[in-house]
Amino acid sequence: MSPSRSVLQFALAALAAVVLVGVLAAAVLRHQTRTEAIREAKDVTRLAGRGIAEPALSPGLYTGDPAAQRRVRRALQGAVLREPVVRVKIWTADGRILWSDEPRLIGKRFALGREELEALGAGRTNAEISDLSRPENWFERNYEKLLEVYLPIRGPGGRPLLFESYSRFSSVTQSGRRQAEAMAVPLVGGLVLLWLVTLPLAWRLARRLQQRQLEREALLHRAIDAQDSERRRIAGALHDDVVQDLAGLGFSLSAAAARNDSQDLHEAADQTRQTMRKLRSALVDIYPPSLQRAGLKAAIDDLTAALAAQGTHVEVDVPAATSLPHEREALIFRTVQEGLRNAAKHAEAEHVEVRVAVGRDTATATVSDDGRGFDPEHAGNDGGEETHMGLGLLSDLAEEAGGRLRVRSSPGTGTQLRLEVPVA
Secondary structure, eight states: OOHHHHHHHHHHHHHHHHHHHHHHHHHHHHHHHHHHHHHHHHHHHHIIIIIIIHHHOOGGGGGTOHHHHHHHHHHHHTTTSSTTEEEEEEEETTSBEEEESSGGGTTOBOOOOHHHHHHHHHTOOEEEEOOTTSGGGGGGTTSSOEEEEEEEEEOGGGOEEEEEEEEEHHHHHHHHHHHHHHHHHHHHHHHHHHHHHHHHHHHHHHHHHHHHHHHHHHHHHHHHHHHHHHHHHHHHHIIIIIIHHHHHHHHHHHHHHHHHTOHHHHHHHHHHHHHHHHHHHHHHHHOOTHHHHTOHHHHHHHHHHHHHHTTOEEEEEOOSOOOOOHHHHHHHHHHHHHHHHHIIIIIOOSEEEEEEEEOSSEEEEEEEEOSOOOOTTTOOSTTHHHHHHHHHHHHHHHHHTTOEEEEEEOTTSOEEEEEEEEOO
């Protein structure tokens, strides 16, 4: 995968993460700013109740004195009774409304709720969404949603009273929204900056990984080239020295057997020729000279000849000419070679099929046997480690060529080795 594509994928993933973090941060920020706005509403109510309303209370308020009520109104009218506050009530501990900006509520008695009683008892400020269905909230039902804040104050004579204000809840949300918007710009800017900073780091990391991959592929090529060179050297040395010596020895033994009419010499000559044929088959397995000279089919025929000599029935279906690049033919040859080697050494197969097909875009090579089979997930056959390493190397080569190598096998069902590789 190219660095540009890797960085693009990383950038998209990082952007998705930034968006997710932004959404979560916005939700947390919205909750925090709403909580802060409610706290501010409590502070304002505390200031209005204890700093403005409490000093304006007089003993006449307990008896409904109009002058005492006007005094409270004058104190609260401009300072407290303005947007977003839409209603103020002052209660006694037994639930009587001493004063309200709604005159029809003055003197009415309603049961205080548990929260109001707890606020009176504990001396703390509470806030909640108003239940507009309650009887004392009859005159507030034309409002959509109200925030109710109440706190205990001291009336004339030290009597405990409850100061209660009703504010439009939309003002709370608007205040929270303004705070959130003020904080959103640096938050989003910081997230975007973090995202932008990670892109050069991702690019360098992708380039480094690509470089490591190229180095690994170069090492693999050098290892394969060195292996081919060593195979060629060994095959050449054996052919020029050992095979020629065996051929000479065979002729000498045959001549000696003819002169002396010795059965032992005849058998020794036959054994020498048989050993020479086995050695030549081994040389083909080590390095197939026919692959470049005569083509893929001839090289595969040389491979299968040794297996057929052991009594295994071998079917070969390989095109006479493939028009494939040499590296593709070499990969196919190695795959067939590995499949036949495993069939000969481990599978104890009676029947082996080798098929090579070249399509418009893909070339396939398949080696199938009816042998013992094995579990590809754990090891090879009896010589498991060698087989596993051979298949692993072939798999790496196939992936490097843009193809793939698949092994299908299980104990008792035979083995199929299948290579699929692009033709170019």
